[in-house]
Amino acid sequence: MAFIANIGRGIRRSVSGTAGFFRGSVQELKKVRWPNRKEMVSYTLVVLITVVLLTIFFFIIDLGIAELVKLVNK
Secondary structure: OHHHHHHHHHHHHHHHHHHHHHHHHHHHHHHOOOOOHHHHHHHHHHHHHHHHHHHHHHHHHHHHHHHHHHHHHO
């Protein structure tokens, strides 16, 4: 019987823990300094340029590996 009582306590504790987690998350999000429009545009451009450069890099590497495979298979 004590086992069942312990399960009940654990469930109550986890429910209050979950609510506390969400309360804490909201409090932390209120402390966040959100970027303004100019910063957001700047960050977005950095990400897009990085993605384009990495895409070109891996495309060139892929072409080189494909040519090596063709040479090996001849």
